[in-house]
Amino acid sequence: MIQTINSVFKAQQAYKYTLRNSNATQRINKLSALKSSIQLYEKEIYAALQSDLRKSEFESALTEVVFIYSEIDYAIKNLSSWMRPVKVGKTITALMAKNRIYYEPKGVCLIISPWNYPFQLMMAPLISAIAAGNCAILKPSELSSETSSILCRVIEECFEESEICCFEGDAALSTHLLSLPFDHIFFTGSTAVGKIVMEAAAKNLTSLTLELGGKSPTLIDETANLDIAASKIAWGKLTNAGQTCIAPDYILIQESLQTAFLEKYKAAVQQMFFTETGELNLSSYAKIINEKHFNRIQGLVDDALSKGAKLPYGGPANKSTQTILPSVLTDLPENANIMKEEIFGPVLPIIPYKTIEEAITFVNKMDKPLALYIFSQDKKQIQQVIKSTSAGGTCVNDVLIHISNPKLPFGGVNGSGLGSCHGQFGFKTFSHERAVVFQSTLDMSKLIYPPYEKKGWVLKWLRKLM
Ligand code: NAD
Numbered sequence: 001m002i003q004t005i006n007s008v009f010k011a012q013q014a015y016k017y018t019l020r021n022s023n024a025t026q027r028i029n030k031l032s033a034l035k036s037s038i039q040l041y042e043k044e045i046y047a048a049l050q051s052d053l054r055k056s057e058f059e060s061a062l063t064e065v066v067f068i069y070s071e072i073d074y075a076i077k078n079l080s081s082w083m084r085p086v087k088v089g090k091t092i093t094a095l096m097a098k099n100r101i102y103y104e105p106k107g108v109c110l111i112i113s114p115w116n117y118p119f120q121l122m123m124a125p126l127i128s129a130i131a132a133g134n135c136a137i138l139k140p141s142e143l144s145s146e147t148s149s150i151l152c153r154v155i156e157e158c159f160e161e162s163e164i165c166c167f168e169g170d171a172a173l174s175t176h177l178l179s180l181p182f183d184h185i186f187f188t189g190s191t192a193v194g195k196i197v198m199e200a201a202a203k204n205l206t207s208l209t210l211e212l213g214g215k216s217p218t219l220i221d222e223t224a225n226l227d228i229a230a231s232k233i234a235w236g237k238l239t240n241a242g243q244t245c246i247a248p249d250y251i252l253i254q255e256s257l258q259t260a261f262l263e264k265y266k267a268a269v270q271q272m273f274f275t276e277t278g279e280l281n282l283s284s285y286a287k288i289i290n291e292k293h294f295n296r297i298q299g300l301v302d303d304a305l306s307k308g309a310k311l312p313y314g315g316p317a318n319k320s321t322q323t324i325l326p327s328v329l330t331d332l333p334e335n336a337n338i339m340k341e342e343i344f345g346p347v348l349p350i351i352p353y354k355t356i357e358e359a360i361t362f363v364n365k366m367d368k369p370l371a372l373y374i375f376s377q378d379k380k381q382i383q384q385v386i387k388s389t390s391a392g393g394t395c396v397n398d399v400l401i402h403i404s405n406p407k408l409p410f411g412g413v414n415g416s417g418l419g420s421c422h423g424q425f426g427f428k429t430f431s432h433e434r435a436v437v438f439q440s441t442l443d444m445s446k447l448i449y450p451p452y453e454k455k456g457w458v459l460k461w462l463r464k465l466m
Contacts, residue, residue: 048146096440105133107183118144128426209419230264236399255352297345367415
């Protein structure tokens with residue numbers, strides 16, 4: 001495998017110079033071929049997602065496949081204008097020059113992806129890499145093996161390996177890939193592995209994008225519409241059984257609303273995820289990816305309960321179906337592990353606050369989150385929260401939906417990531433912005449050339465004009 005990787009990497013390093021000259025039509029054809037290949041394997045992709053995560057076809061279509069079709073269509077529609085060099089203004093020291101920003105491909109890129117949205121989290125950066133004219137090596141997650149294998153077939157169908165190539169494997173394979181001098185690395189995964197990737201990238205001074213995780217808080221203030229908040233949070237928390245990087249991780253709620261919110265949340269969850277006879281509807285509710293994560297989430301609940309937290313909703317987990325019931329924890333002690341790490345499961349801690357300042361301080365004590373949600377009808381308070389905190393992205397009176405608009409950048413900040421993706425932001429991530437100045441032969445540069453003794457007046461003139 002290592003030898004094959006090395007020879008593919010070498011072939012891509014050679015081919016990147018040809019690809020660099022590709023025009024918009026050629027790149028659009030590649031994106032169209034990718035879309036056709038996905039369409040060809042669409043049924044197999046749904047079956048793989050069902051097998052890896054028990055995702056329903058509806059959920060897979062909505063959050064993985066249709067999402068990718070629209071990302072491809074958006075890139076196809078806008079690629080010519082993204083690729084066009086951008087004109088920028090002149091400086092006083094080069095009045096006759098034309099100044100442009102060229103978007104040149106980074107070259108050969110490595111894309112490493114996680115298991116929770118195993119199809120779209122590989123495809124979305126790949127679309128941007130192709131749009132920007134790059135070669136790429138893909139390393140999907142070994143934990144979602146069925147989807148990873150279909151994904152590699154989709155790629156083989158429409159690309160030569162000297163352009164795009166997919167390798168299935170685990171951390172050991174990743175480690176070898178990370179030792180190669182790629183032109184860019186795009187990593188989606190945990191913060192812990194993100195640090196390993198950044199260290200490896202530093203050795204080759206490779207530029208990188210990190211799409212990481214973390215604890216995304218959801219604030220509910222005293223003016224919030226609780227019906228809306230409860231149903232949006234139930235959907236956002238429990239889609240993919242909470243295994244979503246931007247799922248609401250925990251709730252900070254004005255203390256007078258806690259009881260009412262809990263009742264409404266329970267009702268919303270029952271309506272969405274349970275049958276009329278009160279059983280969990282497994283056809284709409286994903287499983288936990290594997291036993292290790294199942295035990296990890298269960299361990300977080302047990303730890304919290306052993307330290308005095310209460311479980312007003314939820315109950316026993318089912319190991320044989322790898323299912324953890326939608327659950328709520330309250331009365332959390334400060335030392336509960338569940339408030340120290342990303343939950344990545346269907347358990348919702350609720351923490352009451354007295355004043356909005358107290359809630360803001362709570363958020364700011366933790367790493368900057370990937371998402372921060374606010375449920376409120378008080379415009380002043382909404383602005384106060386936005387301005388007093390930092391987060392990768394924010395929705396007001398909703399959750400998750402900012403990821404679906406390609407006109408918005410998607411990414412984290414510090415602990416939750418570095419750089420952004422989707423739409424033109426993804427195109428720029430996989431491009432180098434190259435400054436190009438076309439100087440006129442009528443240029444006036446000699447005004448600033450030495451000898452300097454008689455050039456005092458030039459400096460005075462420049463100072464006035466600048
Ligand atoms: P992970 O970091 O364990 O694995 C991600 C990828 O890195 C996998 O392909 C894996 O094989 C590889 N990997 C694992 N260990 C490695 C190592 N030591 N060296 C090199 N590569 C290694 O993450 P995961 O469990 O697959 O995914 C869950 C995490 O991803 C969560 O923290 C979640 O928040 C985050 N996530 C972030 C986003 C985002 O867009 N920001 C999206 C989805 C998931």
